Amino acid sequence: MAKKILMSDPLVSEISVPFSQEPFVDLINFDSEIIVDQSLSNRSHYFSFVRLSVAEKLTVAKKFLPKDIRFLIKEGYRPLHIQELAYERSIQRVKENTLNHDLEFLRGEASKYVAPPDVAPHSTGGAIDLTLINSNNIELDLGTVFDAIPHETENATFLDAKNITEQAIRNRQILAHALQSAGFVNYFTEWWHWSYGDRYWAVMTNVDQSLYNPISEHDLQEQF
Ligand SMILES: [Zn+2]
Numbered sequence: 001m002a003k004k005i006l007m008s009d010p011l012v013s014e015i016s017v018p019f020s021q022e023p024f025v026d027l028i029n030f031d032s033e034i035i036v037d038q039s040l041s042n043r044s045h046y047f048s049f050v051r052l053s054v055a056e057k058l059t060v061a062k063k064f065l066p067k068d069i070r071f072l073i074k075e076g077y078r079p080l081h082i083q084e085l086a087y088e089r090s091i092q093r094v095k096e097n098t099l100n101h102d103l104e105f106l107r108g109e110a111s112k113y114v115a116p117p118d119v120a121p122h123s124t125g126g127a128i129d130l131t132l133i134n135s136n137n138i139e140l141d142l143g144t145v146f147d148a149i150p151h152e153t154e155n156a157t158f159l160d161a162k163n164i165t166e167q168a169i170r171n172r173q174i175l176a177h178a179l180q181s182a183g184f185v186n187y188f189t190e191w192w193h194w195s196y197g198d199r200y201w202a203v204m205t206n207v208d209q210s211l212y213n214p215i216s217e218h219d220l221q222e223q224f
Contacts, residue, residue, distance in 0.1 A: 004188050005203055008111035012119045015199040016209040024049045024125050024220060027073050031059050035133060036073045043075055043082075046220045050076040051125040051212055054196050058128070061182035065132075066174065072139060074129040074146055074192065078122035079217040083115065090114040097151065112150045112189040113157075119199050121187075123214035126198035129190075132175055142175065142191055143168035150189050159191045 005011060027048045028036045036048045054076070062071060090110040095101060098109070107116065121127035129147070132140040139146075143156055143164030150157045156164050159172060172191055179186070184194040185204040195201045197211030 003204065005200075006108050006111050006189075007115040007119055007121075007187065007200060008107045009203075011203050012199050013116075015202045017199065017213045018209055018211075020051070020197075020212045022051050022053060022125075022212065024077065024215075024223065025052050025055045026224075027055055027058070027076060030055045031062070033062055034058055034071050034073065035137070040074065044077060044079050044217055046077045046079075046217060046224070047075050048073065048077075049125065049220065049224075050128060051197060053211075054126055054128065057182040057184065057196055061178045061184065064178035064181045068135040069132050069140070069174065072131050072133045074131065075122065076128050077125050077220070078120070080117055080120060080123050080214060081217070083120040083123055084117045086114045087117055093149075109151070115187075115200075120214060121193075121195045121198040121200055124198045124210070124212035125215065126201065126210075126212045127193065127195035129192045130175075130194065131192055132171060140171045141165065141168045142171050144191070146192050155189075157191060158189055159186050160188070161191075 027034060027050060058071060087110065090113060091106055094106050094109040115121055131142055131146055134140060143161060144153050148157050154163055155161060159176065176186065179194045184196050185201050187193040187200060199210045202210045
């Protein structure tokens, strides 16, 4: 069983972040067998962009999926200004649901579903949120809806949750096996969140620096 480290843990923010020259690519036209869900709103214009190696690793990972099952990408790149808003909202939401207003506690709880901006994986181009679809493009049962909130599902969003159906457990195993085989690491509170090269990945793979720094939407605009 993998270590359970929260995104708010100092181990994550202590990882150093060198500047990376690695380009971003758009998953919408990277691999015809990797499908991007373009129906969701409230995302960056560049939500389908990730670092080149991340896209290449998805192409490796898909080979570990059973025939007729494919990845459905929900979100890759997310700019810091969206992350900051989401994090503030999640802190407020936790506050409304608890009498414990200790800042460390609030940060820990909030970070179970929104990463603190200083370690935000999606802003580096190293993280992806994704699920599985069948040959009719129907999403498989992964136990909870994508982006559900842990404490509102009795933590059924946790990758190793047992309070989901046998079928959903099997589907999570399919997802995890494929992504882990290609070198991705999961954030344990969210079955859909996987990353490579960000600070959280560095902690989980015991390396002392990340591969990717966060980049602004403005920097992406200048490239694409
Ligand atoms: Zn995510």
